[in-house]
Amino acid sequence: MHSLHASVSAHSRVNSGIRFPRDKSKKLSRNYMDYLCFRTLCCKGPPPPRPEYDVVCIGLTGSGKTSLLSRLCSEATDNVVPTTGFSIKAVPFQNAILNVKELGGADSIKKYWSRYYQGSQGVVFVLDSASSEEDLEVARTELHSALQHPQLCTLPFLILANHQDKPAARSVQEIKKYFELEPLARGKSWLLEGSTVDNMMAVKESFTQLIHLLEEKDQETGRI
Amino acid sequence: MKVKQSCDTGAQHRTEEDLIRNPEITPEDVLGLQKITDNYLCGPERNIHKIDFTRFKIRDMESGTVLFEITKPPMAGTGGDRMDFEQNAGRFVRYQFTPAFLRLRQVGATVEFTVGDVPINNFRMIERHYFRGQLLKSFDFEFGFCIPGSKNTCEHIYEFPPLSEDIMREMILHPYETQSDSFYFVDNKLVMHNKADYSYNGGP
Numbered sequence: 006m007h008s009l010h011a012s013v014s015a016h017s018r019v020n021s022g023i024r025f026p027r028d029k030s031k032k033l034s035r036n037y038m039d040y041l042c043f044r045t046l047c048c049k050g051p052p053p054p055r056p057e058y059d060v061v062c063i064g065l066t067g068s069g070k071t072s073l074l075s076r077l078c079s080e081a082t083d084n085v086v087p088t089t090g091f092s093i094k095a096v097p098f099q100n101a102i103l104n105v106k107e108l109g110g111a112d113s114i115k116k117y118w119s120r121y122y123q124g125s126q127g128v129v130f131v132l133d134s135a136s137s138e139e140d141l142e143v144a145r146t147e148l149h150s151a152l153q154h155p156q157l158c159t160l161p162f163l164i165l166a167n168h169q170d171k172p173a174a175r176s177v178q179e180i181k182k183y184f185e186l187e188p189l190a191r192g193k194s195w196l197l198e199g200s201t202v203d204n205m206m207a208v209k210e211s212f213t214q215l216i217h218l219l220e221e222k223d224q225e226t227g228r229i
Numbered sequence: 230m231k232v233k234q235s236c237d238t239g240a241q242h243r244t245e246e247d248l249i250r251n252p253e254i255t256p257e258d259v260l261g262l263q264k265i266t267d268n269y270l271c272g273p274e275r276n277i278h279k280i281d282f283t284r285f286k287i288r289d290m291e292s293g294t295v296l297f298e299i300t301k302p303p304m305a306g307t308g309g310d311r312m313d314f315e316q317n318a319g320r321f322v323r324y325q326f327t328p329a330f331l332r333l334r335q336v337g338a339t340v341e342f343t344v345g346d347v348p349i350n351n352f353r354m355i356e357r358h359y360f361r362g363q364l365l366k367s368f369d370f371e372f373g374f375c376i377p378g379s380k381n382t383c384e385h386i387y388e389f390p391p392l393s394e395d396i397m398r399e400m401i402l403h404p405y406e407t408q409s410d411s412f413y414f415v416d417n418k419l420v421m422h423n424k425a426d427y428s429y430n431g432g433p
Contacts, residue, residue: 090381
């Protein structure tokens, strides 16, 4: 498509300043056709832009949302402060761009989360695997709420059991059991992965898997 | 969050003179503007939601390089050391880029802003870029709901419009004749108007 477009504009440039004497017109138009074929075969237009997906990122304060997303964008994380509103970031991957709307997890912000669900195509839920029992219970309540929310319940979920590097971190298996994901998330498309900012390659891989789920969902709904 | 980007929004053409006659200026009004405005279409007193832009950054999406970053210094407290800024100082930015900037395809622009203690239901920005009398690109971005007392950041991706070699050459040769108007709306009413101009010849 792009190389055809390029040859169309070449065409208009060629026409603008050249006069074809009548007796040579056939020869010139044949040369011009050769030129167009050459351009079409050899012109490499810019690659098509990557598809974009809108994703909402939630989780309790301190779970590590901002740090993970900043690292995915190759940004420094030494001065991360609690997010006190929304933070919308375009996170590039090889095959797609995720427009992630990250929401602060403090109580004063959490109560507004559902104001931002509209238009989301996927959800990233981040939890601190090493948090207290009390906090883990709050995280469970919030995840269940999200899984059942009318605007999110049909969307793919990526659940990140973050802070896996901490000694007190519960394993992914334990998290899966505690959060009752098997029964609760039945029939939905979801992924549960351990994560830590110390291993961003694995985090990228988790997000890539989310992108596959988003692509499948897109094809299902017949959208281009 | 998708940005609506276009060269011609198909809106009815309007002039600045048409608009300033209205008590309230709406998004549809500014989408009809065909050139940079001579004046600001609203004064700072319209910003009743106390929206304050605190940081701005541009990066190249292909290489990740940060091209430009500016942070608003925290205001000094009331007292003798407080400077009185000219009224329009916070509403106008002059950008100085090199010619290579015009060859970028995708740029990520991050804006950080705070809001006052009142929730905002629908915050929307329409930004229009012109070179001399020609509209280069129009961006329409809905931030949506803003939590009271929040600090928010948003990065949106600008696709550069395809620019011919001729236009690029002219833009480089004529600094600050590339200009933009940024209009901000709360619940479809204009509350803020910022301006910028641009040079691409790498110099002052």
